[in-house]
Amino acid sequence: QSAGGEAMNENKLLNTDSSTGSVETTVKPLPFKDPKFIHSGIGGAAAGKKNRTWKNLKQILASERALPWQLNDPSYFSIDAPPSFKPAKKYSDISGLPANYTDPQSKLRFSTIEEFAYIRMLPSDVVTGYLALRKATSIVS
Amino acid sequence: RWLLRSPFDRNVPVQLELQELLLDHVFQRLGVASQGCVDHPIVLTEAVCNPLYSRQMMSELLFECYQVPKVSYGVDSLYSFYHNRRQNWPCSGLIISSGYQCTHVLPVLEGRLDAKNCKRINLGGCQAAVYLQRLLQLKYPGHFAAITLSRMEEILHEHSYIAEDYIEELQKWRSPEYYENNMHKMQLPFSNKLLGSTLTSEEKQERRQQQLRRLQELNARRREEKLQLDQERLDRLLYVQELLEDGQMDQFHKALVELNMDSAEELQSYINKLSLSVEQTKQKILQAEVNIEVDVVDSKPETPDLDPLGSEQSLEDVESINEFEPLFAEEQPEAEKPVAAVQPVFNLAEYHQLFLGTERIRAPEIVFQPSLIGEDQAGIAETMQYVLERYSKEQQAILVQNVFLTGGNTMYPGLKGRVQKELLEMRPFQSSFQVHLASSPVLDAWYGARDWAVEYMTREEGWITRKDYEEKGGEYLKEHCASNVYVPIRLPKQAPRSTETLAPSRVLTSSAGNPCEQA
Numbered sequence: 001q002s003a004g005g006e007a008m009n010e011n012k013l014l015n016t017d018s019s020t021g022s023v024e025t026t027v028k029p030l031p032f033k034d035p036k037f038i039h040s041g042i043g044g045a046a047a048g049k050k051n052r053t054w055k056n057l058k059q060i061l062a063s064e065r066a067l068p069w070q071l072n073d074p075s076y077f078s079i080d081a082p083p084s085f086k087p088a089k090k091y092s093d094i095s096g097l098p099a100n101y102t103d104p105q106s107k108l109r110f111s112t113i114e115e116f117a118y119i120r121m122l123p124s125d126v127v128t129g130y131l132a133l134r135k136a137t138s139i140v141s
Numbered sequence: 142r143w144l145l146r147s148p149f150d151r152n153v154p155v156q157l158e159l160q161e162l163l164l165d166h167v168f169q170r171l172g173v174a175s176q177g178c179v180d181h182p183i184v185l186t187e188a189v190c191n192p193l194y195s196r197q198m199m200s201e202l203l204f205e206c207y208q209v210p211k212v213s214y215g216v217d218s219l220y221s222f223y224h225n226r227r228q229n230w231p232c233s234g235l236i237i238s239s240g241y242q243c244t245h246v247l248p249v250l251e252g253r254l255d256a257k258n259c260k261r262i263n264l265g266g267c268q269a270a271v272y273l274q275r276l277l278q279l280k281y282p283g284h285f286a287a288i289t290l291s292r293m294e295e296i297l298h299e300h301s302y303i304a305e306d307y308i309e310e311l312q313k314w315r316s317p318e319y320y321e322n323n324m325h326k327m328q329l330p331f332s333n334k335l336l337g338s339t340l341t342s343e344e345k346q347e348r349r350q351q352q353l354r355r356l357q358e359l360n361a362r363r364r365e366e367k368l369q370l371d372q373e374r375l376d377r378l379l380y381v382q383e384l385l386e387d388g389q390m391d392q393f394h395k396a397l398v399e400l401n402m403d404s405a406e407e408l409q410s411y412i413n414k415l416s417l418s419v420e421q422t423k424q425k426i427l428q429a430e431v432n433i434e435v436d437v438v439d440s441k442p443e444t445p446d447l448d449p450l451g452s453e454q455s456l457e458d459v460e461s462i463n464e465f466e467p468l469f470a471e472e473q474p475e476a477e478k479p480v481a482a483v484q485p486v487f488n489l490a491e492y493h494q495l496f497l498g499t500e501r502i503r504a505p506e507i508v509f510q511p512s513l514i515g516e517d518q519a520g521i522a523e524t525m526q527y528v529l530e531r532y533s534k535e536q537q538a539i540l541v542q543n544v545f546l547t548g549g550n551t552m553y554p555g556l557k558g559r560v561q562k563e564l565l566e567m568r569p570f571q572s573s574f575q576v577h578l579a580s581s582p583v584l585d586a587w588y589g590a591r592d593w594a595v596e597y598m599t600r601e602e603g604w605i606t607r608k609d610y611e612e613k614g615g616e617y618l619k620e621h622c623a624s625n626v627y628v629p630i631r632l633p634k635q636a637p638r639s640t641e642t643l644a645p646s647r648v649l650t651s652s653a654g655n656p657c658e659q660a
Contacts, residue, residue, distance in 0.1 A: 074256035088512030135515025
């Protein structure tokens with residue numbers, strides 16, 4: 001019972017720490033900080049103690065897109081590199097050598113006969129691992 | 142993947158609580174002792190075209206929490222460019238900066254970043270390390286846990302290089318001699334976890350014994366139940382037989398019909414069979430009790446019963462014991478291997494080695510060919526071409542005279558040669574170009590920021606003061622020779638519990654920021 005109570009107290013301490021932004025109880029407060037500082041980025045408009053997560057990059061960019069940009073303004077999402085125009089070269093999944101052949105059963109690419117024999121002996125999780133590595137796993141299986 | 146938490150999401154800080162912890166540590170280590178404020182101007186780097194929200198949050202942290210007097214934001218690769226300048230500053234150039242999370246192609250004209258033509262590829266050292274990790278984990282599934290990201294980074298730093306011509310280099314790797322000479326063997330620390338099992342051989346034996354014991358208990362219980370049933374049935378039949386002997390023919394015949402039998406002889410034969418099976422079951426129970434004391438592993442499967450009534454049950458028992466026996470037979474020879482480690486067939490040292498062949502060039506190649514990991518963005522070479530084509534021919538020639546490589550992810554041997562070869566392919570015939578590396582790709586950003594700070598310490602340009610922050614908001618930026626371009630959009634001030642929000646508006650004044658000295 002006492003251990004549970006202590007854990008709860010610890011949680012409460014951590015909660016108050018992050019919400020007030022200063023280190024109060026267990027660590028000596030640092031002199032150069034403002035002890036009453038609260039991050040305004042925590043939570044949304046109606047945040048209580050619940051919405052304490054920060055916006056991640058995707059959310060930030062989504063809200064940035066809605067701002068009144070002009071045509072030539074540089075913004076974080078406008079400087080993303082364009083997709084490639086050249087067709088991708090195919091390399092063997094096992095050795096990285098240029099691959100001329102694809103295994104129809106597992107869709108892995110290979111370049112020599114030994115690699116083919118090796119592919120056919122692989123367990124299925126390794127096969128899906130290789131396909132996931134080049135984002136070739138099919139959603140419909 | 143990491144167990145460490147970082148304030149960054151790609152190259153933008155989003156978790157400012159963690160950023161606060163980092164700054165606390167920094168200020169403590171630097172010995173900042175002023176009360177209630179950090180009484181020093183701060184020069185901080187930010188992402189290229191940093192989102193306004195992130196700059197707002199960072200300014201808020203610095204000004205409100207630490208009460209800093211003035212702040213200047215700049216781009217790390219531009220600081221590095223500034224540090225590596227030669228006498229002809231302000232100069233133009235094409236900066237290729239490859240960091241931990243992303244790679245930028247930044248054209249700089251007359252010392253000033255041309256932000257609308259920048260491009261960013263979302264691949265960097267982190268993605269190369271993850272790719273290498275997955276490649277090795279798939280190649281060596283037995284060492285899944287030992288192949289950690291920090292070891293991958295070590296491999297990237299020490300053993301990887303960029304091929305000048307990727308296809309040609311791969312062809313070299315086809316030959317076995319080249320492979321033997323250039324393959325690097327990484328020795329993993331020895332661990333006792335062999336053959337994919339997490340149990341030692343003693344634990345395996347114990348588990349086997351437990352399973353056998355459980356099975357035997359089950360069998361014993363089943364036998365007792367069967368014995369009971371058979372006994373009851375036998376008693377019933379005997380009772381019916383007694384009816385016959387006592388001469389109560391009607392009841393006898395009725396009972397016979399109930400039992401589905403035709404004559405007294407049939408009844409007798411059933412009684413005989415049943416009593417025989419009861420005897421056998423009793424004997425088996427006795428035998429099983431004796432067997433449990435004998436060494437469990439050596440017990441043999443019992444002979445199957447020929448009892449018609451109880452045949453299904455006993456066959457089940459025997460089959461399940463039989464199932465275990467072949468399993469144990471298989472496991473026994475395997476369990477021998479880790480015990481006798483000096484057998485020449487199984488080389489423990491080699492088992493714990495990773496062989497790096499083409500992985501040495503595949504992992505750093507992803508920034509040139511993102512299709513290796515399924516990204517559909519263009520690689521560095523194609524992006525450089527794309528950026529150059531947005532300029533006039535004269536400007537292109539100027540930019541290409543000063544191609545500048547910086548950033549930690551550019552420290553692979555062979556990168557300069559590769560960039561030169563790509564430029565040769567994309568530039569007009571017999572035109573000239575120059576590629577330079579930063580003198581210290583990782584630290585030059587800091588040196589450049591230091592140079593800038595020393596030069597501009599007492600000047601007003603480039604610094605955002607506390608007053609600017611309060612009047613113009615946290616997303617305000619003062620431009621200088623190494624900074625982003627400021628887009629004058631006003632963000633609503635975020636408040637933790639307020640419900641009113643201002644619509645984001647565009648500031649009507651002209652583009653803010655003092656023009657830098659060169660313009």
